[in-house]
Amino acid sequence: xxxxxxxxxxxxxxxxxxxxxxxxxxxxxxxxxxxxxxxxxxxxxxxxxxxxxxxxxxxxxxxxxxxxxxxxxxxxxxxxxxxxxxxxxxxxxxxxxxxxxxxxxxxxxxxxxxxxxxxxxxxxxxxxxxxxxxxxxxxxxxxxxxxxxxxxxxxxxxxxxxxxxxxxxxxxxxxxxxxxxxxxxxxxxxxxxxxxxxxxxxxxxxxxxxxxxxxxxxxxxxxxxxxxxxxxxxxxxxxxxxxxxxxxxxxxxxxxxxxxxxxxxxxxxxxxxxxxxxxxxxxxxxxxxxxxxxxxxxxxxxxxxxxxxxxxxxxxxxxxxxxxxxxxxxxxxxxxxxxxxxxxxxxxxxxxxxxxxxxxxxxxxxxxxxxxxxxxxxxxxx
Numbered sequence: 001x002x003x004x005x006x007x008x009x010x011x012x013x014x015x016x017x018x019x020x021x022x023x024x025x026x027x028x029x030x031x032x033x034x035x036x037x038x039x040x041x042x043x044x045x046x047x048x049x050x051x052x053x054x055x056x057x058x059x060x061x062x063x064x065x066x067x068x069x070x071x072x073x074x075x076x077x078x079x080x081x082x083x084x085x086x087x088x089x090x091x092x093x094x095x096x097x098x099x100x101x102x103x104x105x106x107x108x109x110x111x112x113x114x115x116x117x118x119x120x121x122x123x124x125x126x127x128x129x130x131x132x133x134x135x136x137x138x139x140x141x142x143x144x145x146x147x148x149x150x151x152x153x154x155x156x157x158x159x160x161x162x163x164x165x166x167x168x169x170x171x172x173x174x175x176x177x178x179x180x181x182x183x184x185x186x187x188x189x190x191x192x193x194x195x196x197x198x199x200x201x202x203x204x205x206x207x208x209x210x211x212x213x214x215x216x217x218x219x220x221x222x223x224x225x226x227x228x229x230x231x232x233x234x235x236x237x238x239x240x241x242x243x244x245x246x247x248x249x250x251x252x253x254x255x256x257x258x259x260x261x262x263x264x265x266x267x268x269x270x271x272x273x274x275x276x277x278x279x280x281x282x283x284x285x286x287x288x289x290x291x292x293x294x295x296x297x298x299x300x301x302x303x304x305x306x307x308x309x310x311x312x313x314x315x316x317x318x319x320x321x322x323x324x325x326x327x328x329x330x331x332x333x334x335x336x337x338x339x340x341x342x343x344x345x346x347x348x349x350x351x352x353x354x355x356x357x358x359x360x361x362x363x364x365x366x367x368x369x370x371x372x373x374x375x376x377x378x379x380x381x382x
Contacts, residue, residue, distance in 0.1 A: 008033040028138065120220070127191040129292065130214045136287075137209035140295035142302045145204045149301055150294035152256060155179040159198040160191060160341030161313040168246075173253075177338040179321065179331075182257040189250035192267075194313035195341075200243040201267055203227050204285060206305075214289050218274075218282045229309055244271045244283065259293055307364050314340055315357040319366055322379040330376040 012029035077224045129139075142148045157177040162168075168191040176185040192198070203218065203224060211217050221237040230236045247273035254262045270286040294300070302324040311319060317340045322328045337350050354377055358370035361379070369380040 066372055133212040135209055135212055139292050141298050144301045147206055147305045151301055151324040152183050152294055154301055154324040157339050157341040159194040161194050162343050164195055167198045178272055179339055184255045186253040190246045194317055196243050197246055199228055199309055208287055216284050216286055218284050241346050257305050307366055315360040319361055322367055328379045333375050336377055
């Protein structure tokens with residue numbers, strides 16, 4: 001089959017069409033042309049179902065229905081009860097009608113531009129993404145001093161804050177609490193915790209930015225522990241390896257209004273240690289290809305890594321919730337406890353722990369305000 005040379009200009013234009021800033025698109029295209037040595041493009045893609053050798057049922061293959069996905073904010077929004085109509089209100093509404101028409105047109109245009117941006121990217125199948133040597137950074141860019149997490153994961157109890165002195169549970173098809181009612185996750189594997197597993201996974205996502213989707217990702221235990229600000233010694237190398245093993249042996253059944261039913265996912269598809277015991281020893285991992293869907297459509301949160309990794313587990317989970325909303329809704333203490341997977345027995349103690357988390361989060365500078373009032377937690381992004 002005839003192949004064509006990598007077209008840097010066309011690739012740059014495609015990134016701009018997906019909504020990326022022109023300067024950033026030009027930089028990425030130039031680096032890709034240099035790094036790949038003008039890697040050749042490959043043939044047009046098959047769907048995800050075809051790639052897996054399956055014929056998906058209608059409405060259940062994410063790649064086959066990407067152009068039908070509603071990528072709007074999925075957090076529940078409760079509209080205020082309508083006030084009774086009055087003569088004054090009716091007159092005021094008529095006067096405001098003309099001014100609202102202009103803003104409505106602008107809002108509609110903005111929405112259509114956003115939809116076009118998402119569709120341009122999401123109409124690609126995984127095969128096309130891999131053929132074009134795209135990385136996770138191409139799909140969901142973030143700076144090197146930042147880290148990122150899909151919102152549909154950030155708002156769940158996938159990473160718990162249970163007492164680290166208690167053994168981790170072995171779970172089988174365990175429903176995972178999600179703040180968003182339209183997201184359903186069942187989990188099989190060893191319990192994952194915010195103390196370590198959440199941070200390790202986010203750092204692996206950072207490493208993945210430098211590799212095309214579907215390619216092996218390599219790093220050393222020294223690099224991983226350094227980036228996590230963990231001590232450099234055998235105890236923490238083992239802690240890192242144990243965490244990578246838990247992430248690899250996890251299995252998530254994921255379903256949402258945005259994505260439908262996804263195939264079973266592992267947070268790491270593969271993990272191994274190359275040349276163990278030698279100075280050349282390196283970790284090698286692979287991410288699930290379908291993980292890209294969780295990030296696509298700007299449905300992910302970014303945060304300053306040095307501040308984030310220093311937070312205690314409960315405070316970090318509170319920030320996960322806050323960061324995943326442009327304007328965080330008041331969060332009930334009961335829901336926050338479920339989102340943390342906390343085993344704190346007394347409501348009064350959990351309230352005190354939540355107040356402490358608010359104080360720590362505010363002092364970190366990651367938010368402008370955080371406090372508990374009654375049975376609700378209020379946070380305000382900076």
